[in-house]
Amino acid sequence: MDPIATAVLGSWTLDWGTLCLLFAVAAVYLRGWLYLHAELPHKYTTGKLASFAGGLLAIVLALESPVDAFGALLLQAHMIQHLLLIAVAAPLLLLGQPVLPLMRGLPKWIFKDALGPFLGSHELQQAGRVIIHPVVTWFALSASIVVWHFPRLYELALRSAGWHQAEHACFFWAAVLFWWPVIDVWPGHSVWPRGAMIPYLLLAGMVNMGLSAILSFSNHVLYASYDLAPRLWGISAIEDQAAAGGIMWVPGSIAMLIPAAILGMQALDTRPAHPVKPVLRVLAAHRPSQWDLLSTPLLGPILRYRHFRRSIQITMFLLAAVVAFDGLFGPQVAPMNLAGVLPWTHWRGLAVIALLMAGNLFCMACPFTLPRDFARKFVTPRFRWPNSLRSKWIAAGLLAVYLWAYEAFALWDSPRATAWIIVGYFVAAFAVDTVFKGASFCKYVCPIGQFHFVHSLISPLQVAVREPMVCGSCKTHDCIRGNVQQRGCETQLFQPRKLANFDCTFCLDCVQACPQQNVGILQATPGKSLFEGQTSSGIGRLSRRPDVAALVLILVFGAFLNAAGMTEPVMMWMHRWHARLGSMLPVVTAMYIAGLVIIPVTLAAVCGWISRRVARQSWRDLTCSFTLALVPVGFAMWLAHFSNHFFAGWSTVLPAVARFFSRSSLISYPAPSWIPSLELCFLDLGFLLTLYATWRVARRLVSGDGMALAAMSPWAVLAGALYSAGVWIVFQPMQMRGMMMH
């Protein structure tokens, strides 16, 4: 093929933000369509699905294809882009009758709890009727087309990416409104008779034609940017403008005339329509049981495979062995050593992303428990973990020590220390679990496990019972006791009474043990267990456990302290004290004692005391309950911090791997520009979920909205302060530790 044609056709921009958004919309629509297709096969046909998919494809073509890349140089390409959005994407999406499938496809908590009150509001329904009135919709599109073609506004859109997107959004959403009455999308009654849509379309066509005529027949270039742009293939600016006018005129008019003709034919058709169930009844119809990951076609059988966990543990064990070996015997330059790169940049990033997207996948693949499992084939532990130590205090203390040690001894910069930590972890897990029964190490000692237990409370998946009725008739309780072939839950979680992911290692022993196959990995409402205050098997009430509150405070404040330690102002401050005292150790120690113990405990105590003035409940219960609600904002900071390292430094593994195999490599990629946006997005969502959880906790503990608001206020202020600290951290210059990046 001609190289220029190849270059033109290869000018695609894959913008992952846009693609992820469109993929999410497609997934929600497909989920809803599958339900509705089963209920109303005549109304939700395969054609509607294809039409919706075609609409999304048209958006991709408009925004990601060469049409977009050439829009700045050729007005005709820009015109095709607008036509794709207005005359192809919008009507195709609406032909898919998207409202009901999108509603049904959303998770129940979003559809019912978040959107439900708005959808049921009389005022909003009225506003909706006004917005989709044909007069309003006709003017919306006509006005946006005319106004955006004024040279000053068009130039503004050409010069600024932000205004360009605003222009596209305006065209697209105005087109959605315009086509709404034409296609007669539910919900919305046809205010006008169907026949009235014919002049509606023809009049819009005339506006389009008027503008096209101006572009086609003008004897000067209307948009200065195209006059200045370099000319391609000898097409002059005036010729380009005339061609753009022609595109607007002919395909633009056809887009209006075809539906007008179809409407005309429909008016002449006297056949009765298919009888359908009333749509509202369909919307309220029984939803199928919760989505179960273990029932999915490809992943389900893999996860259910008896040796699945063992195989990923062995993989992780081998990886840990390689990392430890390189850490001990490789060069002590962190960016060139696997122990300096993989644990601190990749593993941490992947673990938090897994927590956000799925659940506690790290514990599922944990290599540290593999040697003790092997040893238990020969040695049976004799002791039960002491009752007095059945809490999170030891683990919370170890977590605090680990966070302090990370900063005090610059662990990220020391492959040897990292390797010793890995070796030490194996030894500790082995020692504890060959002496004590069950998963005592995981439940009461492991700081990494506690990190995952706490944060998996806001994960979207949960190991849970599929049908509670089945468990009602179970006499054997294999899920916790185990059987001849399979051990039961080692962290003592009895599935029928298990409410959250806390202490769940996702080992899937209960899945394998249940003779009824009644345990799955089900979808869960993220964060629900943070505010419900219910009693769960093997845990009790999280909201009444000071040890869990202490653990949460260390994790939440540790997230901000750990991230702040990388920022330039904090580092400068530490270096100033270092210069004064002659050593960094007392500076870091003081900072961590204050930041992980004194400040969090004081703030929680004060907030609990203020809440108690209103709530008249026990100070301990109030403090523990509200502290739990801080988990999301803390997790958001961990997520922002670790994903920053992961996305900015994913390629840093390449030189380390190449060096390990005695090859040289200088491959590296620049950090993506969207990382700060992603970090702020995480912080926003974490802050909002914390606020929501504090509100729900307050509503649970206090009667009356006003009193609940007063009780939650100090905690909301604390969450706001943490969020502000997170935003400040995101905007600071940051040391990219162990990555040879700045």
Place this chain on the structure above:
Amino acid sequence: MKLLFPLLILAQATVFADGGSIQMRQEAGDLVITVFTSPTPLSVGPADISLLLQKRDGLEPVLDADVSLLLVYPGSNIELHVHPTREQARNKLLYAAPMMLSKAGKWGISVTVARKGKALIAAGTLEVAPPTDRTLSLAGFLAFPPIMIGLFVVRERLLRRASRRQA
């Protein structure tokens, strides 16, 4: 809703085009060289620079050149060496590269185009504005929590009213 809104903002925030404003157009040898920069106006911080090379006769795009740029901040030893390639460009007729501008003012720019054993040079200046406030470009994210809190307050009111009606 919680998911879609930030994603919409994300989608907007990540769109970054090459092309942009024309900074310079010069004829050098048998080529016409056009230099574009974005963002507009060009300011301190990350920026994209891209070039379109066309034959002087017929303005056919040239795709087989090796392009390098030298940006110099006068009166200092700040120099930026940039190697724009077609692989880095969205529009594959252009040669593009990202760069980081550290100072506001007038930068000298020198374009070297090597093709078929010949090197052509074009020179000019780039006017770089002071840095734009970074918080401004991320304002959507900072506005998101207050908007959602506002919507939540409305939701609670609607719920309360509905329950009053039912009672």
